[in-house]
Amino acid sequence: NAGVMQNPRHLVRRRGQEARLRCSPMKGHSHVYWYRQLPEEGLKFMVYLQKENIIDESGMPKERFSAEFPKEGPSILRIQQVVRGDSAAYFCASSSTAYNQPQHFGDGTRLSIL
Amino acid sequence: GESVGLHLPTLSVQEGDNSIINCAYSNSASDYFIWYKQESGKGPQFIIDIRSNMDKRQGQRVTVLLNKTVKHLSLQIAATQPGDSAVYFCAEAVTSGSRLTFGEGTQLTVNP
Numbered sequence: 698n699a700g701v702m703q704n705p706r707h708l709v710r711r712r713g714q715e716a717r718l719r720c721s722p723m724k725g726h727s728h729v730y731w732y733r734q735l736p737e738e739g740l741k742f743m744v745y746l747q748k749e750n751i752i753d754e755s756g757m758p759k760e761r762f763s764a765e766f767p768k769e770g771p772s773i774l775r776i777q778q779v780v781r782g783d784s785a786a787y788f789c790a791s792s793s794t795a796y797n798q799p800q801h802f803g804d805g806t807r808l809s810i811l
Numbered sequence: 812g813e814s815v816g817l818h819l820p821t822l823s824v825q826e827g828d829n830s831i832i833n834c835a836y837s838n839s840a841s842d843y844f845i846w847y848k849q850e851s852g853k854g855p856q857f858i859i860d861i862r863s864n865m866d867k868r869q870g871q872r873v874t875v876l877l878n879k880t881v882k883h884l885s886l887q888i889a890a891t892q893p894g895d896s897a898v899y900f901c902a903e904a905v906t907s908g909s910r911l912t913f914g915e916g917t918q919l920t921v922n923p
Contacts, residue, residue: 701854728909739900739913740855753910788854796906797843797862802854 699724701803702771703789709809710779718774718806722791729772730790730800731764740788746772776808784810823920830888832917834901839882841903845911846875846886848897855900858886888919896921 702721710716722729727747732740742756746766757764761779766772776783786807790800824830836844842863847855861868861875861884868875874887884901898918902911 742910
């Protein structure tokens with residue numbers, strides 16, 4: 698099954714530590730999107746990337762958050778100096794093209810901050 | 812059974828009934844719409860999509876209706892099954908960008 702793969706599925710960090718979330722898109726997909734979901738809420742867009750390029754980061758917090766999608770390897774969402782409010786489910790999606798094509802989602806990383 | 816999106820976030824139906832889940836979208840520039848199903852502990856699962864040049868599209872047991880005049884989207888599920896129990900989200904996008912904007916979701920519960 699070549700679905701969107703995210704790891705780890707669960708991640709626990711203490712306040713002030715760094716969190717790294719990984720996403721491997723579906724085979725043949727070159728567009729990657731990250732979304733955040735708080736309990737009982739819908740998904741909120743964070744960032745859209747293509748290989749080696751950030752296309753739209755309008756949903757990313759200005760500080761502590763960064764994302765990359767290198768030429769080789771998975772996309773990485775990095776959160777530095779985590780705080781309690783960063784606790785959420787982080788979902789990655791991929792698509793084959795940018796426009797009018799469905800985004801397919803992974804099962805997410807549940808981030809818990811102690 | 813029928814829900815009206817944000818005001819009635821839960822919908823309970825009997826197995827075998829038809830379900831209708833509604834969604835009001837906000838951006839008149841949106842021209843691509845998707846319905847997702849999300850089960851507990853999992854990511855959103857694509858159900859069906861529709862472009863703004865259409866007002867109806869059918870899949871297996873599901874139909875999506877789009878009314879651009881009132882900015883309304885609905886998902887109809889025929890012969891609802893217990894396995895259909897989940898949270899259903901509508902999402903919208905504009906052609907000039909690819910970010911999805913999600914609605915807040917409707918919890919569908921199917922009673923056997």
